[in-house]
Amino acid sequence: MAQRNDAMRDHAALIVHGPDQHGLVSAITSLISRNDGNIVTLDQYSDDPEGGTFFQRVLFHRDGLTAAMPDIEKDLADTLGPLKMSWTLTDQSVPKRMAVLASTSDHCLLELLWRHRRGQLPVTIPMVISNHTNVAEDVRSFGIPFVHVHSQGPDKSEAEQKILQLLTGNVDFVVLARYMQIISPDFLDKVGVPIINIHHSFLPAFIGAAPYRKAKERGVKLIGATSHYVTKDLDEGPIIEQDIARVNHAMTAADLQARGAYVERAVLSRAVQWHAEDRVIRHGNHTIVFD
Template sequence: MRLLVACADRPGIVAAVSRFLLEAGANIIHSDQHSTDPWGGEFFLRMEFALPPGVDPDALRAAFARGVAEPFVMDWSLWDVQRRKRVAILVSKYDHGLQELLWRWRRAELHADVVLVASNHDELRADVENLGVAYHHVPVAPDAKPQAEQRLLELLGAAQPDLVVLARYMQILSGDFLDRVGAPVINIHHSFLPAFAGAGPYEQAKARGVKLIGATAHYVTEELDAGPIIEQDVIRVSHRDDAAAMARRGADIERAVLARAVAWHCEDRVLRHGSTTVVF
């Protein structure tokens, strides 16, 4: 089981959690914690533990809520590690992020199941369906975006994902979609934003003599590209790299950063805290 906790920091939190698990017969395997300030700050905890045979996880949740979570006013979740998270992927034409996630999933390096891929283009259908994953083509006409989002919501509602990943899905999702999707959404983009916003960011970067390019994975909020950041990385480039070479290097960074962010989320290593995150 994995336990995530966020609450106001005060003495006794770790003792209360540990005592509860001891009395339940659990064995703590991993434990990480962080406080923004020991006096008046926010406290975060990620703990993995094993339960003895015969312990009902639902009964454990109810007892933890009454005996620990309520007295400490915790935001918390308890996840059974035997249940793999269900991941849905939205993609357009760039396939590097999608292919990386599918590759890691096939190699059992992603503790999750890819339950569907949806795209506003049909070019990647064969690549996805050859792996036995459902592929849905949902075109987005300029004058019919609400209808396309409604279709996506229907598909996602049927698949019931625990996470939605935008693997270079080149459409801006509305606030209504994000309110109704029922799962966290992770996006990947190049780190030039907002300095090189709009079309042709690598061409703009080349023209300005950029020496570092990178990528950022973040949770999606209604404010464009402003959600809590999960992971970032960079790579050096030089005057010898043209815009195409920068784009290739950028794709390499994007695929790695996205894969790490998705893996960490699926392993319950990321706790959101306002506009930022704590990543254990």
């Protein structure tokens, strides 16, 4: 079991979404109150109060939360089930287990490991998996297990099978920290946990190799990055976070790439933190993020 986060002991996050209707907020807050919970924060959004979809995140404190969870969950099922609302309840003192997949670029990987060591990401990291070995010593210096899974050529099935064996039952979500391998639909079907990716925001304008060189040649004035959930549609999954930085004519392609790496690190870290804190609700091909 993951090590408990004492700062969040006896805190739960309740995520609710479904058809908007009268009395929802009252029903949810009353439920928390009658289960001896004290609301710490409450965020909500409706895309249309007349027949739209309602989204809510409630963080609450309840002494003896672990023992009370089954009763709270039963009350949620009895109360929200007839209202056709979906919900999840998570103990915020138990960090999610996050595996990281990386390749040769280390800026996003090291940012996540550094933030984790500083206590800024509420996760545990059971492993880092890479198809190269150049980041191995850096990863191990953080006390994180490093696993090399060779992957080369058009057939990735053997490598993906090895990665699945490592991940299955051991992680709650996966982060692609500039993992430069295409994930197959079969892998996505079998992995069973969310996957978060990061890419430069030039897509689809500058697809393929050397995107920053292509951007320099085009004379762009903005560069950026996008973090999103991975789906079978490459780089088209629900977006979690985006950001940009201004650039100018005097900057070289290397300058653009360096500034882009800074944006990528920040965007991926925020997306990972929000996911780990249960702040993201997926709805179709977009997200509601209570940041």
